[in-house]
Amino acid sequence: MKIIESPAEMQRFAETARLRGEKIALVPTMGYLHEGHLSLMREGRRRASVLAASVFVNPTQFGPREDLASYPRDLQRDCRLMETVPVDVVFAPRPESMYLAGAQTWVEVTELTRGLCGAARPGHFRGVTTVVAKLFNIVKPHLALFGAKDYQQLCAIRQMVRDLNFDVEIVPMPTVREDDGLAMSSRNTYLSPAERTAALSLSRGLEAARRAFVRGERSSTVLAAAARRELEREQGVGVEYVEVRDAISLQEIAAVSAPAVVAVAARVGGTRLIDNIVLEPVPK
Ligand code: PAF
Secondary structure (H helix, E strand, O other): OEEEOOHHHHHHHHHHHHHOOOOEEEEEEOOOOOHHHHHHHHHHHHHOOEEEEEEOOOHHHOOOOOOOOOOOOOHHHHHHHHHOOOOOEEEOOOHHHHOOOOOOOOOOOOOOOOOOHHHHOOOHHHHHHHHHHHHHHHHOOOEEEEEOOOHHHHHHHHHHHHHOOOOOEEEEEOOOEOOOOOEOOHHHHHOOHHHHHHHHHHHHHHHHHHHHHHOOOOEHHHHHHHHHHHHHHOOOEEEEEEEEEEOOOOOEOOEOOOOEEEEEEEEEOOEEEEEEEEEOOOOO
16 A cells, blocks of 8 residues: 655656556545545445545644644554555645645635534635545546535535536445444544443434434424434533435425435534434435
8 A cells, every 4th residue: 555645746646547547536534544434445446446545634624723633643543444445545645735835725615515514613614625626636536435424515525526527426425323323433532431322312313303204294393303302312412503404405494305414413522523314205
C-alpha cells in the first residue's frame, strides 16, 4: 500500500493510473477508521481497479468551538485496517499542503446546506464541499463512495457534482450500525459507557418514527414527535433537531408522500451525534 503526502505526487500517481486505463475509486475520510469506512472501501475495491482512500482531518469544516484539535487521529492504525481491504494508495496530506497560504476559493452549495446541520454549524458544509472538490482534482477518481449517515453531506456533494460537472460517480452507501443500533462514527470514541447507552436513543427514536410510518402515519410533525419522545426520555441527551424532510431536496414537508429522510442531531454529554433513516412510501 502506497502512502502519499504531496498533492502533486498524488496527481501524478492518478494520472499515470488513468493513462494505464485503470478505474479509480476514492473513499474520502478523516481517519480513525471504523467498519463504516471499511464497508465503503470494500465496495470501492469491488467496483474499481485502483482503490484510493484519503485520510485528512479537514480544518475548514470545523467551527472555532468544535473538536478539530481533539479529533482522534492514528494513521498507523488506519493503515493497518486499510491493508486488510486492501487499499492501493492512501492520500494523507498535511493541512498546509492542502490549503496554501493566501487561498481564497471556496465551493459552496447554498440551499441544501441551510437547515439541519447547516443551521448549527455555519461554514461546515462549505469546508466539506471545498475539500471534496480538491480531493476530486487531486485523486482524479472515476467514482467516490460516501456513507448515508452524513445524509446532508451526501446531498450537498451530489449537488456539487451536478452543478460543477464533475466527472465523478457518487456512490451512496448505507449507514453501518453496531449490533445495538448505534450508527458508527469516529466520534463515538468520545462517549463514556453511560453516554454510549444514552446515545442509543437516536437510533431508537428513528425506529419509533419508522414504526409509526409503517402503521400508516404520514404527518411529518407526528413522525418527528415519535422520534423526539425517545430522545427526550434519555437524561443527558440534548436534542438539536428532529426533522422530516424530502429525501432529495431536503425541503420541509408537511406529510410523507415521496421518499423522506428523518434526521436527528443531539448532544450526548459533550459529543454531537447525528443519525437518519429514509422512509419510502410504496407507490400506489
Ligand atoms: O465525512 C467525512 O469524513 C468528511 O466530511 C469528508 C467527506 C472526508 C470531508 O472531509
